[in-house]
Amino acid sequence: MxxxxxxxxxxxxxxxxxxxxxxxxxxxxxxxxxxxxRAQAQLDQPAPAFTATTAEGKTVSLDSYKGKTVVLEWTNHDCPFVKKHYGSGNIPTLQKEATAQGVVWLQVISSAPGQQGHVDGPTAIKLNKDRGAAPTQVLLDPSGQIGKSYGAQTSPHLFIVNPQGVLVYKGGIDSIATAKADDIPKADPYVKTALGELAAGKKITHASTKPYGCSIKYGS
Known part of the structure; x- marks a missing residue:
């Protein structure tokens, strides 16, 4: 035509x-x-600074833990993937092993009010007591400011900051992305291995892995 x-x-x-x-x-x-x-925290760069309120109502900052290894664990108690790792005892055991070695373990709850996983401080404390969990602190992040500054995508999603304040790991807790507890023994335990390598002064073998779990329930 x-x-x-x-x-x-x-x-x-x-x-x-x-x-x-x-x-x-x-x-x-x-x-x-x-x-x-949305910006994301970068490996081998200073971890994004933050100040947060704990479940006990205290104020803490990342800078206050300078000189220590810090683990940031995003969580949502209603997520099946989180239930997998808490119900099996996997995350509580890892928390206890890490903190016994002087690691600071910070649980972060970024679910917005009215969204799945949002809890107040007393509820967060009770949940951890019932599950035998042992984080150093629980950080309440209902605005999602901390989560977004790190680019946290899922629960669980984990980040490791070295004693110099540099981000050295980000990703999943392990290599098998299912909600089945039976898969835990078969998985490559990324976070456990990374902590061991960091403590030994070695380069982390898998510094960036794919996180899996429920999407973090940020507000609008």
């Missing part, structure tokens, strides 16, 4: 206009969902 020159020009302008609108809409969706626009 042959178009008159004016019709062809109008047709092309219409196509380009529609493409521009669609591209703008796609960008808006990405920004609204916190996609590519």
């Amino acid at each position: 042959t178009f008159p020159m004016t019709s062809k020009s109008s047709f092309l302008r219409g196509v380009l206009s529609r493409r521009t609108v669609l591209a703008g809409a796609a960008t808006t969706v990405l920004l609204a969902s916190g996609g590519p626009a």
Whole structure:
């Protein structure tokens, strides 16, 4: 089919206009969902600083733990993947082993009010007591500010900060992304191995792994 020159020009302008609108809409969706626009903590760089309120109502900062290895564990007690690692005793055992070696273990709850996993301080303390958990502190992050600064995506999602305040690990607790406790003994225990390598002064073999679990329930 042959178009008159004016019709062809109008047709092309219409196509380009529609493409521009669609591209703008796609960008808006990405920004609204916190996609590519969300910054993430970078390996071998200083870990994002923060100040937070603990479940006991105290105020702590990452800087207050300078000189110690710090583990940040994002959690949501209602998530099946979290239940896998707590119900089996996997995370509580790892917490106790790590803190016995002087590691600071910070549980972080970034679920927004009204979302799955959101709890107040007393409830968080009771949950840990009932599960035999032993984090150094539980940090309440209902605004999601800490979680977003680290790029935390799932519960669980774990990060390790070395005594110099540098991020040296981020990712999953292990290598098998299921909610089945039977898979734990078969998995490569990424976080346990990373802590051991760090304590021995070795380079962490798998410093960045894929996290798995429930999406963190950030607010809008």
